[in-house]
Amino acid sequence: MNTAVSRSGRQRPGIIRLLIRLMLLAGIIGMIGILAAAGSAYLLQPPPIHVDQSTVVYGADQSVIGEHHNGKQRYWVNLEDISPHLVQASVAVEDDEFYEHNGFDLTRIVSAAAVNIRTFSKAQGGSTITQQYARNLFLSHDKTWARKLEEAFYALRLETHYEKKDILEGYLNTIYFGHGAYGIEAAARLYFDTSAEDLSLAQASLLAGLPKGPSYYSPFSHPDRAHERQKLVLSAMEQTGVITAEEKENAENAPLSLEPPGQLSDDRVGPYFQDHVQSLVEQKYDIDPKLVEQGGLRIHTTLDPELQKTAEKWFRNEIPKDSELQGALVAMDPETGNVLAMVGGKNYEESTFNRAADAARAPGSALKPFLYYAALEDGFTPLTSFRSEPSEFTVGSQGRTYAPGNYGEIYANDFIPMYEALAVSDNIYAVKTHMSLGPETLVSTLKEAGITSDLSPIPSLALGTQNVKPLQLTSAYLPFANGGKKAEPRLIKKITDAEGNVLVENEPETTQIFDPQKTYVVTDMMKGVFDVSMDAYTSVTGHSVAHLFNRPLAGKSGSTNHDSWMAGFSPGLAAGVWIGYDDNRKMNHAEEGQISKRIWAQFMEEGLEDELKMDFPSPEEIVKTPIDPETGLLASEECGTSRTIAFEKGTEPQRSCTEELENRQNANPEDHPNEKEEQPPGQQEKLWDRLKRWMQP
Known part of the structure; x- marks a missing residue:
């Protein structure tokens, strides 16, 4: 028995040496892979940008009710011609280690991975500005590990071939700010009718918060959300030391004179409906808004174009034009929920x-x-x-x-x-x-x-x-x-x-x-x-x-x-x-x-003008009974006019109104309380007992 134990003890160093060798081999292979990736990134030029395709939105009748035309609002401006406030705000809120890392922020990646493991999802990306720019160029926004690896390799190529200023310039000129505006110059013109160069701190901090969720934080559609996001951006800027607490407070309280959203009007059928569809695509189905704008999607909806036109017509006809009254309408198919x-x-x-x-x-x-x-x-x-x-x-x-x-x-x-x-x-x-x-x-x-x-x-x-x-x-x-x-x-x-x-x-x-x-x-x-x-x-x-x-x-x-x-x-x-x-x-x-x-x-x-005038189908256990409105009992010609009411079978009255008429003729009114006070058997006492209980202190 002692000999067996001794032999087992002599075997352990061999197993440990084997594990060490395997770890060394894995490390060597990993290092070779990293060197190969770095070498490829250096030798390969950046690939051509993906050709954009329009996303088309269809109504229930398969007619085209809207189209995203490849991001029509596009401008390219040099980094030197962009407000320093905007540059600082974007770096502070999106990637505060941008100037220190080589395309990857390990701390952010580990943090995002921890969140994903805890929530069993890939919701947190941990992407740097370089990675986001790589994603914009690739136009691949599905949250898969394969895409993440592609994105990482592309980011490495960008960092290898370009200076930080070039990457930041490209990012700010390609990021999506909502409502068809790509790049900071388009966003500045859309929201404030100014140039990217002239953005104030308040304006820049609001715009820097939009790429996180362009429709969710839209200042046109959701001003309160946009303001909360702006305050978060300003807090990030204060924490990184690019603005003071006083500047932060002044920017938070500065009035923002947004341009009227009239320039967003286009030939879409049901623009509010389509905005909500886009919100669902981005938030419920987690599809990147840039993919919606340029990725050639086909979105099939439940909108009935003719009903939509009818709804809008009656809004125009009934709400006075000079009134500040507002309104809303929703029409649905009861059977499907469409x-x-x-x-x-x-x-x-x-x-x-x-x-x-x-x-x-x-x-x-x-x-x-x-x-x-x-x-x-x-x-x-x-x-x-x-x-x-x-x-x-x-x-x-x-x-x-x-x-x-x-x-x-x-x-x-x-x-x-x-x-x-x-x-x-x-x-x-x-x-x-x-x-x-x-x-x-x-x-x-x-x-x-x-x-x-x-x-x-x-x-x-x-x-x-x-x-x-x-x-x-x-x-x-x-x-x-x-x-x-x-x-x-x-x-x-x-x-x-x-x-x-x-x-x-x-x-x-x-x-x-x-x-x-x-x-x-x-x-x-x-x-x-x-x-x-x-x-x-x-x-x-x-x-x-x-x-x-x-x-x-x-x-x-x-x-x-x-x-x-x-x-x-x-x-x-x-x-x-x-x-x-x-x-x-x-x-x-x-x-x-x-x-x-x-x-x-x-x-x-x-x-419904083209539909049959159908009444509501009655279940089998329903009885429709003529009732005398005066007594609440079964109707009779002697009692006068009647009203037909639907009851669940067994809950309809059993007595005739003629019985009540006879009782009233043969007795004093004091002996017979108003028939309307009658409840179904046992119900009156039950109701008043509850009322007394709820009314008591």
Whole structure:
């Protein structure tokens, strides 16, 4: 046994020597490879620049709706003719070791590799200015290891053949600054109508931040993001010692007189839609913006050019030209989630900010359909009644009161059913329902529908006091139009490269989130918004536009002091419209409050003019029952006019209104409370118990 141990001990030095020899051999091979690469870089001249190709954007009908024409705005300026502020800002934020390294910054590479390993991605590149310039020349922007090796070899060749000033000059003249501007001279002219030589510190620091994300940080479309990025650039400049703290502060607060974005107007169909498509290409699918501009991509979208023209026409017709009012519209296919039209503002030449995708505004009563869907899940029916009257609610342990009011302070001062409350947009009914369910219920329902905004379970959420975006709200309405199925918004069907290789391919994504019967009941109640024959205590909210269309439509308006909304759908088309002021000033609802409704109604009517006038398909477990509006019981000729209402089978009334008439004739009124106070079996006690609990301190 001792002999065996001794022999094993004598074998270890042999294994160690073998490992050392292998390591030495690997080192020699690696050194030979490095020398070979360096020798090749020295002997080879820089290869020719890749020939640019236009990227083409197609609509749903395969027509060309836009084209990126090889970066038309191009100029070349010598480094000496570029503002020192811009040179310093670019080096500080992109590659502060530029003048020290030989094309590679090992610290940045190791840091980026650590992030990539931790996140299981290749999101962090660690590229130096030389590597970025190499990438611009190669026009290969896929984040693969093979491309990284090519980029590294090309960077080595650049560093071998050119001085630092030449590399920096080439970089600043080829980098993409957004909106078709390549190089700093084009960017200076585009954004500030000045030359690269005359850029101030404030202007230079803003422009130096754009290459990180040209569409994301666009000062035309996202001024707040651009300013935050500018502050980061200035901080980097201060840290590297090229500016003082005082200069940094002055530049951060200096006014930036941007040129109006009218020069961006071109022959694109749906420019706001296409801007959002480009944003998705860059941010969601991680495709380099330079590849989009010059790489010969083919982007197939869901845009319907004719619907887009219809949407823009009604914006022009309905929003006064001399008004500062702004607006947004999103139109979608309820079945697939395809975005068919998008208007992000009344005039792209005046403002490129896409309000449809990026403006978060309070939707007001446009959230009520989700509240009433949640109520149906909790046992309510279209006939469940609450009293419409001025009311105060005690909320929380501090005894605070919340006193919502109806528009114009008009109340029924009586019990009203859910279908009427939705049609006239009664706020008291909505808050009572909301408090009865528990405010968390509406938050949960909205999240299920796809609203990603940060929502709080507060009493006023029932009245839409928290912000959502038009694209989100329109998308959230889709389950009411397609049997409870949520359809993810889809703008891009497919992206291929110049060789026809598929880079991105999207199929419609749908998920059953709501009950088909209950969504149909809500849809049926939403049709009542336009039913001017409804015998309600006040006008239905869609009465002013009901004459503008001649087909079954369901919808809901919403308003706050600062916003006006209209959203709704047919079986084949959904649309949402927002109108308001960018600076959040109060609207004159008497004159401006109907604009969103008129745009929506006329867009829907014209957009569907070639389609059959189809009603919403009814699920099997739905019964449509004539109801006596006075008693809420089954209708009869003896009781007068009736209204047909959709119910889930088994929840419709069982008694006839004639029984109530007989009871009233044979007894004193005091012995029989108003029939409108009746709830479905067990419901009245359940509702009032909850209300009392929520109203207690």
